[in-house]
Amino acid sequence: MLDDAPERESMDFDVIIVGAGPAGLSAAIRLKQRSTAAGSEINVLVVEKGSEVGAHILSGAILDPVGINKLIPDWKEKGAPIDQPVTGESFKVFGPSGSIPLPVFAMPPMIKDHGNYIVSMGNVCRWLAGEAEALGVEIYPGMAASRLLYRDDGSVRGVVVGEVGIGKDGKKRPDYQPGIELNGKYVLIAEGVRGSLAKIIQEKFALCDDSDPQKFGIGLKEIWEIRPEKARPGYVQYTFGWPLTNDVGGGSFLYHYSDSTIALGFVVHLNYKNPYLYPYAEFQRFKTHPEIAALLEGGKRLAYGSRAITEGGYQSVPKLAFPGGALIGCSAGFVNVPRIKGNHNAMLTGMMAADAAFDAISAGREGDVLKAYEEAYENSSVKRELYAVRNAKPLWSKYGTLLGGIAFSGLDLWTNTIAPGFSIFGTMHHEKSDAASTEPAAKHHPIDYPRPDGVLTFDRLTNVAFSGTNHEEDQPAHLKLKDPSIPVTVNLPLYSEPAQRYCPAGVYEVLYDDGGANPRFQINAQNCVHCKTCDIKDPSQNIVWTTPEGGGGPNYPNM
Ligand SMILES: Cc1cc2nc3c(=O)[nH]c(=O)nc-3n(C[C@H](O)[C@H](O)[C@H](O)COP(=O)(O)OP(=O)(O)OC[C@H]3O[C@@H](n4cnc5c(N)ncnc54)[C@H](O)[C@@H]3O)c2cc1C
Ligand code: SF4
Helix, strand or coil, X not given: XXXXXXXXXXXXXXXXXXXXXXXXXXXXXXXXXXXXHHCCCCCEEEEECCCCCCCXXXXXXEECCHHHHHHCCCCCCCCCCCCEECCEEEEEEECCCCEEEECHHHCCHHHXXXXXXXXXXXXXXXXXXXXXXXXXXXXXXXCCEEEEEECCCCCEEEEEECCEEECCXXXXXXXXXXXXXXXXXXXXXXXXXXXXXXXXXXXXXXXXXXXXXXXEEEEEEEEEECCHHHCCCCEEEEEEECCCCCCCCEEEEEEECCCCEEEEEEEEECCCCCCCCCHHHHHHHHCCCHHHHHHHCCCEEEEEEEEEEECCHHHXXXXXXXXXXXXXXXXXXXXXXXXXXXXXXXXXXXXXXXXXXXXXXXXXXXXXXXXXXXXXXXXXXXXXXXXXXXXXXXXXXXXXXXXXXXXXHHHHHHHHHHCCCXXXXXXXXXXXXXXXXXXXXHHCCCCXXXXXXXXXXXXXXXXXXXXXXXXXXXXXXXXXXXXXXXXXXXXXXXXXXXXHHHCCCCCEEEECCCCCCCCEEEECHHHCCCCCHHHHHCCCCCEEECCCCCCCECCCCCC
16 A cells, blocks of 8 residues: 555645544534534534445434434424334344243333334435535545544544555556545544544554453344335334344344335344354344244345444443544444444534534644543433443343343343442443454354245345445455465364354355365455454454445445
8 A cells, every 4th residue: 555645635624524424424513513603613524435425324223312302403393304203112032933022111211212213324314414514514425534644743633535546456557546635633533333443543542441342243234115014114123032042142123114114133242152153144044033024025125234333332432532533423332232222322422522622623722632522421421321231231241142131131221220320230341352252163063054045035145236335346455364374274274264154245255176175265345345343253353444445335225
């Protein structure tokens, strides 16, 4: 790769925001609202690697409106695409052929969805982008922020975007463009889960030294059009159990939109031990459960996608501010896991960081540590919410996600409801990273997954076609191996190379000669849906996800 090239043009802004998700767009809107109220000027730029805002957004999603209420109180009058309130909900434990409903009245109030909305976060982000632009925010879609720029004192001063035209061989193609340096007084990192720049910043500024390792899940999602008579607008269902076993955390979500479409999703916690586990195939198998198969019968799959989700919660929140900027939203990780909700906290933390940056710039500062943002988080509803559910994930990890883990975490959530912040378990910890949780294949047995039928269940590559994924083919693979020999010399003999299975897009393959000898590792980078699972779960931590040329990746219509 070329280093910071002198021929690059540069542009200066007050605040650069990397990522047009709910966190980044809320920060941008808040900055402009503050400057309008103060009668001052602030120029704000948001860069987004998707071909358009929303193209890379994948969420459930049920939106707790607490964030949007604070950001744009008259969002209803303004026509936000948030119009399907939750009308009913159920929680079930699945067995292979039936289910046991859990009594909704016994559920801790904090995890119920009354008052929330079923949305497409992709569409909500598109709408937020329109609001931001109306306030004067500049948004550059199709621009991946591929590297960080630093001031002489080591603080972050900006990012490079738009470097395109480097061929597979690493040399400049005729259409090479060196990209642009975007400089900001502050840079807000809103890349979402496992951000590639966030990862560099966390290491450089030792932001995670005092927190537990971040934990993750992989979320897989399909949108289906179902037969009209089966539609139940506003209805929500969560399941635990089958096809997962007690030692594999996860579960499903099912949200009925206002028309005859549903969001059907499945989350597998990435701390699973068995390297033969195949999260994508678990999702496909889940759809063969009699209750789900009956719902989908006669319907049509419209879209597919996958994205990791942060699950570490309170114990894993890193230091949020660094010299020259801050981590907001899931770049830091504010998902409330038992609720599977992070969008509202992404919005709220975006707003808090925006307030801190606006006050600092108004006071003539730049490039320092936004301590006011960290202080705001310490006193926020975001921290209180994460604190109340801090033991749910560690309890599931310890006792499983079937009845033991659910019972203990339910008890814990109730004690936290009755006596806020109190837990008989104190504060439990996440012991190791998800990569380190993977055990050698010799301790496990391969899992036999049914073949897809092409009607209810699909193979990965067919499904990837329903994510609209596309990458410029002649560019260096954006999935880098620190040591190219590791997949075959370490991961294959020790872990049966789990990348073949954990990748939801079939990017990684182990190929053999005709006689079954000479294994080699192949990376089909053009299929990557940017879920970031490989960067998280590779047991050797040998895969580094970097940004491909902007505009590449999935093109989700309404995920
Ligand atoms: C399967 C699943 C189900 C979920 N369900 C719910 C739910 O029902 N309710 C809920 O509240 N939350 C849910 N969540 C969590 C929620 O989606 C996240 O908390 C939320 O998306 C975080 O917002 P964000 O703005 O931090 O990041 P994101 O929404 O991930 O947005 C980040 C943006 O930054 C862009 N980007 C990243 N890196 C770069 C770069 N280097 N250069 C340029 N652009 C970049 C990305 O393309 C993306 O558009 C779910 C998550 C998953 C995966
Ligand atoms: S290559 Fe990595 S980031 Fe891309 S889809 Fe596969 S697991 Fe996800």
